[in-house]
Amino acid sequence: MESTAKSYRLATEYVMSRIGVELVEIEDWNCCGATSAHTLSELMGIALPARSLATAELKEPELDIVTGCASCYARLRLAMHKIRTDKAAKYLIENVIDMPYEARREVYNFLDVLSREDVTEAIKGKIKRKLEGLKVACYYGCLNVRPALITGAPDRENPQSMDAIIALTGAETVDWAFKTECCGAAHQNDAASVTRDLSWRILKNAQLSGAEVIVTACPMCNLNLEMRQDGYRKNTGRSSIPVFSVSELLAVAMGASARHIALDAHHVPAAKALAAALRRSEGGVAI
Amino acid sequence: MTNEKLDSLLAKAGVRQYDCYQCGKCTGGCPMARAMDLKPRGVMRCAQIGSLERILKSNTIWLCTGCHTCVERCPHDVDLPALMEEARYLASDMGYERxxxxxxxxxxxxxxxxxxxxxxxxxxxxxxxxxxxxxxxxxxxxxxxxxxxxxxxxxxxxxxxxxxxxxxxxxxxxxxxx
Incomplete structure (x- = not known):
């Protein structure tokens, strides 16, 4: 969130401050290791996220954990689950991280937080302008919903939580087939030629379903879907499609300007689609 | 190669190979299947006929993205991603790493x-x-x-x-x- 997901971070901070939610960064957090650490060793793949969670438990014992990344979510949640259900693993992990960790608090993804009734109500109250008629494909990705045992997500094939959040902005979400289809971000470096095709299928299905933009809840999905659209245009002859994080659409509807959330940092020109939707809305306003 | 290694791998992954009746839903839903030299259903078949070596030498275990679509749709909850993970550890130990x-x-x-x-x-x-x-x-x-x-x-x-x-x-x- 500090680097390639700049717009996502700025928009998330904007939305949360508007609704009066304070986010506290885990002190001296470390990388969760996805996807390499657990490919090399099961223990390393759990110890890395467990260290961040144990630090949070020590420094902020009253706070739950939230992450905006699907991969981090899967790893953090697995570490929490392992500590709660496997005593032998807990002993081993605590030894490796050299800290106690009881997994007292919950790990949520950002969509869980936005879907809470009180948060949704607060967002509703802060919407200043509508993205009327903007056709949005909500892309949840794999690990925000799967594996069911770890995430507890109620619907892994056709989830609805992001659709409900986006509807608050006045945008219209489309029904499409690839909501939870894997974009291949895990292998974007080491099997690039294969994974390009994965993200392109997702972009194409969104466009064929009538979407003008795609919205994600993960910086890895967002980057992977957005950064390599040059190849998409060349290989499919189709036009590009902007990809936003869920926070960005909320922030714009709450009144954030393009500069507030660094819309110009997108790899695919992004402001235009939102500006058109704002113009369509009653009392047309500029972004 | 003895089946002891295969049995231990399956036990660690929590997979019983005969739970799979080869319906192919895993391969049908796998986003990486087209690039795999042994499809997910093939991995299960190899586990059933004791062909551990073919699993360990496949590119499959390295191309699996861990998206969990296969186990989500499997009618018998066969945890293929866990099997892939254990197979990667063993393949690395044996020098078969991609x-x-x-x-x-x-x-x-x-x-x-x-x-x-x-x-x-x-x-x-x-x-x-x-x-x-x-x-x-x-x-x-x-x-x-x-x-x-x-x-x-x-x-x-x-x-x-x-x-x-x-x-x-x-x-x-x-x-x-x-």
Whole structure:
């Protein structure tokens, strides 16, 4: 969130401050290791996220954990689950991280937080302008919903939580087939030629379903879907499609300007689609 | 190759090979199947007929993204991603690691040992150099530098030394496992 997901971070901070939610960064957090650490060793793949969670438990014992990344979510949640259900693993992990960790608090993804009734109500109250008629494909990705045992997500094939959040902005979400289809971000470096095709299928299905933009809840999905659209245009002859994080659409509807959330940092020109939707809305306003 | 190794791998993964009745839903839903030299259903078939070597030498275990679509749709809840993970550990121990995966994972962990966090530019840069793919994704670099999406200076944890030690402890314990 500090680097390639700049717009996502700025928009998330904007939305949360508007609704009066304070986010506290885990002190001296470390990388969760996805996807390499657990490919090399099961223990390393759990110890890395467990260290961040144990630090949070020590420094902020009253706070739950939230992450905006699907991969981090899967790893953090697995570490929490392992500590709660496997005593032998807990002993081993605590030894490796050299800290106690009881997994007292919950790990949520950002969509869980936005879907809470009180948060949704607060967002509703802060919407200043509508993205009327903007056709949005909500892309949840794999690990925000799967594996069911770890995430507890109620619907892994056709989830609805992001659709409900986006509807608050006045945008219209489309029904499409690839909501939870894997974009291949895990292998974007080491099997690039294969994974390009994965993200392109997702972009194409969104466009064929009538979407003008795609919205994600993960910086890895967002980057992977957005950064390599040059190849998409060349290989499919189709036009590009902007990809936003869920926070960005909320922030714009709450009144954030393009500069507030660094819309110009997108790899695919992004402001235009939102500006058109704002113009369509009653009392047309500029972004 | 003895079946003891296969039995132990399946036990660690929590997979009973005869739970699979070869319906093929795993392969049908797998986003990477087209690039795999042994499809997910084939992996289960190999487990049933005792052909561990074919599983360990396949590119399949390295191309699996861990998206969990297969187990989500499996009528018998066969945990293929867990099997893939255990197969990767065993394949690495036996020297069958896929080269590009090995390069990426080593660069990734070296990065964490240095900074405790990932330095995206260093990760991609080092990977491209060692894997002989100098131009991969490089066309996006000017845009990312201009907009501050990547930085030359890494974001380091305050206790990167303790994270390095922690990773080394995990590596040591993992190698004596099994």
């Amino acid at each position: 080269r590009d995966s090995k390069v990426l994972n080593e660069v990734f962990i070296a990065n964490l040992k240095m900074f405790g966090r990932n330095h995206e530019m260093l990760l991609a840069g080092l990977y491209n150099m060692i894997a002989f793919k100098p131009l991969q994704d490089m066309s996006s670099v000017p845009h990312m530098l201009k907009h501050g999406l990547i930085e030359i200076k890494p974001h380091e944890t305050q206790k990167s030394e303790s994270i390095k030690k922690m990773i080394e402890r995990a590596e040591k314990l993992s190698s004596v496992r099994s």
